[in-house]
Amino acid sequence: MSDERRRILDLLGCGxxxxxxxxxxxDALAGESAQGASQEALATTAAEAKPKARYLxxxxxxxxxxxxxxxxxxxxxxxxxxxxxxxxLIPKKAQxxxxxxxxxxxxxxxxxxxxxxxxxxxxxxxxxxINVDEEKTxxxxxxx
Amino acid sequence: xxxxxxxxRLRISHEGRRRWGCWLPLLLLWPFALxxxxxxxxxxLLASVFAGRWRKPLxxxxxxxxxxxxxxxxxxxxxxxxxxxVHVSLC
Numbered sequence: 001m002s003d004e005r006r007r008i009l010d011l012l013g014c015g016x017x018x019x020x021x022x023x024x025x026x027d028a029l030a031g032e033s034a035q036g037a038s039q040e041a042l043a044t045t046a047a048e049a050k051p052k053a054r055y056l057x058x059x060x061x062x063x064x065x066x067x068x069x070x071x072x073x074x075x076x077x078x079x080x081x082x083x084x085x086x087x088x089l090i091p092k093k094a095q096x097x098x099x100x101x102x103x104x105x106x107x108x109x110x111x112x113x114x115x116x117x118x119x120x121x122x123x124x125x126x127x128x129x130i131n132v133d134e135e136k137t138x139x140x141x142x143x144x
Numbered sequence: 145x146x147x148x149x150x151x152x153r154l155r156i157s158h159e160g161r162r163r164w165g166c167w168l169p170l171l172l173l174w175p176f177a178l179x180x181x182x183x184x185x186x187x188x189l190l191a192s193v194f195a196g197r198w199r200k201p202l203x204x205x206x207x208x209x210x211x212x213x214x215x216x217x218x219x220x221x222x223x224x225x226x227x228x229x230v231h232v233s234l235c
Contacts, residue, residue, distance in 0.1 A: 055218060067226050074220040078146060082212035089201045089208065 053126045053143035061138040081122050088115040149217040149234035159227040
């Protein structure tokens with residue numbers, strides 16, 4: 001039993017509201033919960049119907065006027081996944097050296113861990129959106 | 145199933161020069177790649193017996209590399225500077 005429902009019944013039990021008022025309140029509560037459930041179902045359906053992002057898009061605009069530079073890269077997620085899986089073939093010693101080198105630069109990344117969670121990592125990328133706006137530089141990273 | 149890239153489109157343009165571009169039919173390469181893989185498969189299997197710690201890269205390297213190349217379908221790289229533009233796309 002929900003809290004609201006219990007509270008209405010308590011009020012009825014205490015005699016603070018009449019049976020008709022309690023009925024009206026319970027009806028209203030039932031209508032609200034049905035509406036909430038249908039909205040939730042609609043949101044779930046919309047999320048399922050939304051096409052899955054297949055590409056990671058990187059847009060960089062640098063400079064102004066005639067010296068403007070523009071970079072537009074579209075990378076398929078399949079390629080990222082294949083790249084991560086391919087990195088599993090790097091020998092353990094080389095992986096350790098790479099991790100040590102990266103951690104000396106403040107990046108804690110272990111290729112062994114990365115390959116184990118490659119699919120989860122790519123899935124989390126599918127909702128990625130990064131916008132960087134500086135005076136002359138604009139960077140956009142998103143999925144499409 | 146991943147579909148391999150069929151065409152490579154390359155376009156390079158310099159300011160003041162004629163734009164250069166080409167379409168490379170990659171679909172013609174895949175039968176050769178497959179034939180090469182089949183040719184090297186017995187060698188890779190034989191080598192892997194004596195390879196020790198290189199066994200895994202020897203056996204899986206070829207197919208995984210090929211899978212990575214096949215996954216490039218849809219890749220687009222476009223770089224435009226003040227006086228030149230380079231466009232590479234795989235479709």
